[in-house]
Amino acid sequence: MSSDLSRRRFLALTGSAGAAAALAACGGTSTPPNTAPVGGNGGASYSGPAVTIQFWNGWTGSDGATAQKMVDQFNKDNPNVQVKMSVFQWTDFFQKLPAAVQSGNGPDVGAMHIDDLPTQVAQGVIVPLDDVASALSLKDSDYAPAVWNGGTYQGKRYGIPIDVHNLGLFYNKTVMEANGLDPEKPPTTKDEYMTALDTLKSKGIQGTWVSPFQFTGGFMFESLLWQFGGDVFSSDNASATWNADPGVQALTWMVDLVKNGYSPKNVGQDADYISLKNGKNVFNWQGIWQVNEATTLKNFEIGTAPLPVIGSTGGVWGNSHQFVLPKKTTTDADKSNASRFFINWFTQHSADWAKSAKVPAKTSQAQSADFKAIAGLSSFAADVQFTHFPPSVAGIGDALTELYTGVQNAVLLKAEPAAALGAAADKANKILASNKKKYGA
Structure with a gap:
C-alpha cells in the first residue's frame, strides 16, 4: 500500500x-x-x-x-x-x-x-x-x-x-472487543467517541492518532470544520474563512486529543493508519482508498463506518x-x-471501477446490489450526502496548501489553533488575490 x-x-x-x-x-x-x-x-x-x-x-x-x-x-x-x-x-x-x-x-x-x-x-x-x-x-x-x-x-x-472518494471512520474491531467495547457499534457522536477514548485510555491505549499531515489530519480538520458549521472559503471564494470560530473549534478539538493524551505527539506520515493495522490505534479518520487492504488484514478485523458527528451536522472531506x-x-x-x-x-461500468475502493458517482449505481456487495464501501456511500469538495477556482490548491500548513503547526503544538489558522488565512488570501489576477475571474 x-x-x-x-x-x-x-x-x-x-x-x-x-x-x-x-x-x-x-x-x-x-x-x-x-x-x-x-x-x-x-x-x-x-x-x-x-x-x-x-x-x-x-x-x-x-x-x-x-x-x-x-x-x-x-x-x-x-x-x-x-x-x-x-x-x-x-x-x-x-x-x-x-x-x-x-x-x-x-x-x-x-x-x-x-x-x-x-x-x-x-x-x-x-x-x-x-x-x-x-x-x-x-x-x-x-x-x-x-x-x-x-x-x-x-x-x-x-x-x-x-466516482467519489471520501473520508470515513476505520476502526479496529479486535482491539475494541478485547477492551470491553462493542465492535459492532462504532461511535457516531462526540459523546460516544470520547467515552470510547476514555475507556481505551484507562487501559493504556491511545485510541485516535491525530496526523499533522494533510493525509489525513488536514482532511480530518476540513470535515470537522464543516461539522461545526464553517467553511473553507467565503461564498465568492475570495477569502479564506477557516480561521473563523467554527475552524477554531474544530482544530481545538483535534489539538486537545493530543494534549490530553488520546493521541501521541508528532505522529509521523501514515503512522495513524499503520498503527491501526498493528492494533495500537483504534479509530482512524482515513480515506476510502485504504479499504481494500484494511478489510482483508489477517491479524486484526477492521471495520468502516460513517464519520462520527463531532459538531452539529454532518461534514466529510472528499474529492x-x-x-x-x-x-x-x-x-x-x-x-x-x-x-x-x-x-x-x-x-x-462503475460497479467494476468501485472495486478499486471508490463510490460510483451516479447515485443509482451506488445503490446497486453489485456495489453493496463490495466489502467496506457502503458507509462511504452513506456519507456522500455530507461530502464537500474543493471549490471550482483556478489555483485553489495553492491556497489549500497554506491551510494544511496551519493545521500541521497546531497539531504539532507549535502554535495555538486560532493563531495557526489566522496566519494560514492571511497567506492564503494573498494567494487568492494573486491567482485572480493570474487566471482571471
Whole structure:
C-alpha cells in the first residue's frame, strides 16, 4: 500500500498546486476549444472506422490496475475502438499534459480530480463537454449536488463524474472487543467517541492518532470544520474563512486529543493508519482508498463506518475523479466520437471501477446490489450526502496548501489553533488575490 499512500499524497500536494505552477510556466494556447464534431452523438454509440485513442491518468496504485482491466474489457468488447492507457504520477501528469496539448500530441481522454479542472480550463488545456452530458441524458438529479457541480466551471461542464472518494471512520474491531467495547457499534457522536477514548485510555491505549499531515489530519480538520458549521472559503471564494470560530473549534478539538493524551505527539506520515493495522490505534479518520487492504488484514478485523458527528451536522472531506477532454489542435471526428463513447462505457461500468475502493458517482449505481456487495464501501456511500469538495477556482490548491500548513503547526503544538489558522488565512488570501489576477475571474 505504500505506493497508494504516496500516490494519494501527490494527489493533493501536487495535483492542484503543482498543476497551477506547471501550467503557469507552460502558458496557454490560442487554439479555440473543440466541441463535438458535426454529426457526433456525444458518445451514446460509435459506428465509425477502427481508431486508437490515448487515455492518460494518474492512477498509479490499485486503481490503475483496475482501470487497465476495464480498458482491456472495453477493447475486447469494441474492436473498432482500441484504448491505450498511459499512467503517470500526478506530478508528471501535470507537467506532461500542458506541453503535450500545446504541441498537438495530447491524449484524447484524460481523468483528473475536480480541484484540477478550473486551473486546466484557465490555461486552455481541456475543453467543454456539455454535449456529452446532454447526449447521454446526464442530469443533476442523478448525482449528489457536490459531485455534479464539481465538474463545472464558469457555467460550463468540463468533467463527467466517475466516482467519489471520501473520508470515513476505520476502526479496529479486535482491539475494541478485547477492551470491553462493542465492535459492532462504532461511535457516531462526540459523546460516544470520547467515552470510547476514555475507556481505551484507562487501559493504556491511545485510541485516535491525530496526523499533522494533510493525509489525513488536514482532511480530518476540513470535515470537522464543516461539522461545526464553517467553511473553507467565503461564498465568492475570495477569502479564506477557516480561521473563523467554527475552524477554531474544530482544530481545538483535534489539538486537545493530543494534549490530553488520546493521541501521541508528532505522529509521523501514515503512522495513524499503520498503527491501526498493528492494533495500537483504534479509530482512524482515513480515506476510502485504504479499504481494500484494511478489510482483508489477517491479524486484526477492521471495520468502516460513517464519520462520527463531532459538531452539529454532518461534514466529510472528499474529492472526485472526472473524465476530461484535452484540447486538440486538429479535429479527428472519429477519434472525438470514440473518445466520448469510451467515457460513456466506463461510467456505465462503475460497479467494476468501485472495486478499486471508490463510490460510483451516479447515485443509482451506488445503490446497486453489485456495489453493496463490495466489502467496506457502503458507509462511504452513506456519507456522500455530507461530502464537500474543493471549490471550482483556478489555483485553489495553492491556497489549500497554506491551510494544511496551519493545521500541521497546531497539531504539532507549535502554535495555538486560532493563531495557526489566522496566519494560514492571511497567506492564503494573498494567494487568492494573486491567482485572480493570474487566471482571471
